[in-house]
Amino acid sequence: MARWKAMPAGLDPAVVEFVAELRRLKDASGLSLRDLADGTGYSSSSWERYLGGRLLPPREAVESMATAVAADSARLLARYERARDAWRRDQLADSGPEEQADSGPAEGGDSGLGDGADSGLGDGADSGLGGEDDSGPADTVVADAEVGAKSADPRVRAFLRQLATVGISAAAGAGIAVLVMAPGHSASATAATSRTTVATAKPVPYTCHFVRKAGLWYAGNSATRTDHLQVDMWGPEVAELQCLLQHAGQSPGGIDGNFGPLTETAVIDTQKAFHLDVDGQVGPQTWAALRR
Structure with a gap:
């Protein structure tokens, strides 16, 4: 029986309940990682991260685990849905656990499990952990020109972009209100200002213009080969990912710059096709596979 480490501080109770259930099912099954x-x-x-409370697994992983340990899948998925909603609320509020920015410890690091060796289980209780190779990519984050500074947390970049968009919209709205209330302001000027505001608020149109440079494919939205992307992120990097997924024959459901469930499914299918670490997230190895 594994001696589990405490989960990261600040996790929502729904997430804690879900991860605790995953741990219980694993222990009861007697399966190693x-x-x-x-x-x-x-x-x-990936399972070290999921069971350590550092990363929420994709739905497909939960369904597969329920089958592997002969658990009640409906009950487990109901808990998963509550945990996923709570996890996403924490992301949007930028108040989630610090560890979420980390896609998982490097092999031999802190797996978030027990007090044993680097495998994360106390006293070598789980023989399936000792010295396992990690096929997952190292998560590397590079400079983001839109933020103007390096950041180790990709959620920070997405959050700052969102703040900038909200700030611009609020400023435009305040300007319209002042113009409308000003004496002698003409209706035509107000209408012109409103048309300008509406045009500014439209989503950024993304397109795919493929070009091959130095043996790699680029779609014209971003040249990144290392940025870490995951569900609920958005921007030109996501649009670039969606173009490359479409180019590889995995439809993301459209090129809108939003990393949603359809894009996540396309990423998972691509990772399986290229025999990569399957976690539904995009790191250097997934970028490399898509750009080849």
Whole structure:
């Protein structure tokens, strides 16, 4: 029986309840992380992150685990839905656990499990963890010109972009209100200002203009080869990802710059096709596979 480490501070109770249930099911099944990886198609390093409360697994991983441990899938998925909603609320409020920015510890690091060796289980209780290879990519974050500074947390970049958009919209709205209330302001000037505001608020149109440089494909939205992307992020990097997914024959459901469920499914299918670590997120190895 594993001696589990405490989960990261600040997790929502719904997330804590869900992760605790995953731990209970794993312990009851007697499966090692390697066994769990073999039975679900998700790497043991990914399961270390999920069971440590550092990363919320994709729905497909939860369904696969329920099958592997012969659990009540409906009950487990109901808990997962509550945990996923809470996790996303924390992301939007930028108040989630600090560890979410980390896609998982490097092999031999803190897996968030027990007090044992680097595998994360106390006293070597789970033989499936000792010295396992991590096939997952290292998550690397590069400079973001839109923010103007390096950041180790991709959520910070997305959050600052969102703040900038809200700030611009609020300023435009305030300007219209002042003009309308000003004496002698003409209706035609107000209408012209409103038309300008509406045009500014329209979503950024993304397109795919493929070009091959130095043996790599680019779609014209971003040249990144390392940025970490995951569900609920948005921007030109996501649009670039969606173009490359479409180019690889995996439809993301459209090129809108939003990393939603359809894009996540396309990423998972691509990772399976290229025999990569399957976690539904995009790091250097997934970028490399898509740009080849």
